[in-house]
Amino acid sequence: MKVERRWLNHYPPEIPSEVEYKEQPLFTYLEEAATKNPEKVALHFLGKEMSYQQLYESAVRFSNGLSSLGIGKGDRVAIMLPNCPQAVIAYYGILLAGGIVVQTNPLYTERELSHQLEDSGAAAIVCLDQLFSRVASVKELTQLQHVIVTGIKDYLPFPKNVLYPFVQKKQKPFTVVDVQYGGSVHSFKELISKSENRRIPVDVHPKEDVALLQYTGGTTGPAKGVMLTHANLVVNSKQCSIWIYKHRIGEEVVLAALPFFHVYGMTVVMNQAIMTRAKLIILPRFDPKQVLQTIHKQRPTLFPGAPTMYIALLNHPDLMKYDLSSIQACISGSAPLPMEVQQKFQSIISGSLVEGYGLTEASPVTHANLIYGKQVKGSIGLPWPNTEAAIYSTERGEFAEIGEVGELLVRGPQVMRGYWNQPEETAAVFKDDWLMTGDMGYMDENGYFYIVDRKKDLIIAGGYNIYPREIEEVLYEHEAVKEAVVVGIPDPYRGETVKAFVVLKENAVCTEDQLNKYCRENLAAFKVPRVYEFRSELPKTMVGKILRRVLLEEEKAKEREKQEI
Template sequence: MWSQSDERPWLRHYPFQVSSSYEYPKMNVARLLLDSARDYPNREALDFLGRSYSYKELLRLCTKLANALKSQIGISKGERLAIMLPNCPQAVIAYYAGLMAGAVIVMTNPIYTERELRYQLADSGATTLIALDLLVPRALKAREGTSIKRIIVTSLSDGLPFPQNKLYPLKRRREHPGLKIKYKASEGILRWSAVMRQGKAEPICEEIESDRDLAMLQYTGGTTGQPKGVMLTHANLLANTKQISAWFHRLEQAKEKFLAALPLFHVFGLTVLLNLAIFKAGSMLLVPRFDPRMVLQTIRRRKPTVFPGAPTMYIALLNSPLAREGDFGSVRVCVSGAAPLPREVQERFEQQSGGRLIEGYGMTEASPVTHCNPVWGFRKSGTIGIPLPDTEARIVGPDSLDPLPLGEIGELAVRGPQVMAGYWNRPEETDAVLRDGWLRTGDLGSMDDDGFFSIMDRKKDIILAGGYNVYPREVEEALFEHPAVKEASVIGVPDDYRGETVKAYIVLKEGWQVSEMQLDRWCRDRLAAFKVPKRYEFRDSLPLTIIGKVLKRKLKEDA
């Protein structure tokens, strides 16, 4: 049995360029930007649909907004600032400016309904919201009963190059004919452009205690019950940024181009794209939303070298009729997260790009990354890889944090400098998952004798069919191997005889047809009989979160 006192088996698979332990910065996260702007002022920081921002310009805009937030609006240290923006320059500016001013950032999903938004604003106690103009009608309704005093409104045109910025209002009116854009000052509406004019481009960066002061309240997805505000300190975010940078040891300072198709308001995009790109003085190629056509155009125009994404993104690009041979040739590193990466998708993308697509693992409560397969070295497909530097991991039982024997399935627990401080205003729920620094993840998995970890499924997603445990990921992997299957998701549904039985939702590739009987034979050749789906449902698409994770809760509701 492996125990904490034994040599960690995964360390022998670390590349020699990666240390098992590092020193981590103790500072305001915003100093990542200050440092890169100091060292590489003329290096491109952002590209937004053709408009380029240097690090010097980005820093100037951030300091102007930070000074306006502090002096004009009166945001004080520790006050919560909510940001409801897609991937655009203003999202980057608002994030770092808020941190410079000492605010606690609350990233909000732009597609939230009025009810979802109101809950998050009320729970966080945010006093200021920075939102896209298209979202303001919803925000005005959602702020009722919350602490929101003002809404700073920006438009995509504020970040677009000429002449697109002049043409954008016409496009907006055509696509949203009933949208009211003019608001009264009495409604607590402030224009982005007016706020920026008020701010002074003077140095500003609030001093903080990085181990104690919060940088963010990042809300969990809410796939199980109400979303919870995860308290992430400046030290948490800086540690995870440094860990990932060390893991991607071949990335060069001030030379990489990061394709920013993952939403920056999601913790995966926030750390592996935004903070990492700024830390490496890279160029972020911002895409406002994941659209295969727009992403392919950006790839052809700017030739990105780093492309973090979700499996659904790689699947969509590989199957896009617009994709051409050589499109992905510039990409050297891809890290897939948010959902299991099918082996077939990994192999196809690597063949077309010549780069490396590896799977990692994380959760909001860990800033988020805890595990990753080595990018250049020994890896194991179908696993989440090995723990990052300074990260401990073990498989534990329900009543103890003692490690289980190798290969045995239990709950994954992790400990490291990236693990959250706790849940916002929820001490009992914090105590339920955090003990002695160990975070119970809620994911069931196992560790092999090389120290590679495999995730079977969330505890809540396991299917108990006739007394047998069925892990949906295992069934989904078998289905993904079928040449006709584009996407697959498996859930448990009630069954009078077995208690629960396996149901598969299938999206077929364009032009393909396959019957339930054919899929049944395919699965029986690859799975034990009790794991084979008893029901199939073919769909044009699966319900996804904006990060690309299948909403199994919605599938269960439909079932």
């Protein structure tokens, strides 16, 4: 089906409807940066800097090191690292060797790690020394042949590299690990130093060859490996660069507070920065005070993040002591961005904070609001160039009318090849050549899209369809509320009823009755939460996305206990 791309009428002249891109491997952008801007700073990590030439040479050496271990085209290599120079070197080194990157969350338990390594058939893993014991404990359950180990101190400047082990022992006892190298266990630094700095070409077919296996969260079962090709990743990075069209090649500074192992941080932060030859300021984890200090001192111009990051900064007691005016653009992803948060954060930077939308299966971005144009309240914005979107009415079995709620479908060159070794699961998420996102939303007459919620998060209470996001938006507008999430809990009369989990701002006072009165003034009666629970914090992923499913599992466990009694 051909859709009317009415959103193109709202593109500024600087954004084309179709982005031209070369059919080339993703690593070509690093090669170009090392050729055109060899001395330019590529990475800044806790005081130490690395030029594009040094980064490229390290990646080439690492690729040759992998080759010396017998790892070549099509072999999967896992990366289990926080944000650090080694994560970037390993990522591009694996691609230069013709391998497939398998991004692995450093917080994974042994069970989660074992599943991912076994499912991907990874031949090697690059991990932090602090995580070595976890990897070693599952190695025999997988096809792992090599474990390549590095430490944060390996790329710290003097004297931080010398003092780091002592600081770690003082702050976090037992986190400094003495790894015994030899056999299948290799030192990351030694592997690089012993390998030749000579690029050995590998035949890569961008549209066919998988560059990345990015595992989904597994909210509906075991995590699935999303196959993203070199072309998928090149296109999405290019689309991002075009969307931020005022940014200047070779002159921008990008803050990397989002983890690279998350597909959003990988594309919008790491790959997009290297494509545009920007300076990448790397932080190993999100710490609000460190982020504020870094922005104040390093003056980044681009700060992609997640809503909870911006919320944490806005609520930091020392916020006004720091100058954040260098920031020209922020794209928020991974979760809905409350309007209140957007407006407040924009008031302290010199540019725009806009909401975007994507999913792992689309590399990940498909939509965003205009950074240098009209921002539409509550909207995820317009489809990106080369991208089509439509709303499908699951009730009527056909494409929806303007303003009608249905499932969001997308298609474009950034959409995955499929799930790794799961043809049935792949077929289940495609309707013809459209990717079914699982998100419920609608399109207005101007081509702006809105997400009302995840299809699976829909609450049906007393026959009414209730979308948690709408209620959360209202809660976020309350002056005492810092964070909020809404779920449906079992109700013997209504089927489900609405429960709100709320975190109050520091020193704020608000009772359940006050919050209930406020909600009744701003929501239809059937949408008002029947239960409120105040918490000091909410469960989150490392990206800062609130884990609604964890709260749902807690509620289901409570219900089971009641039934047993």
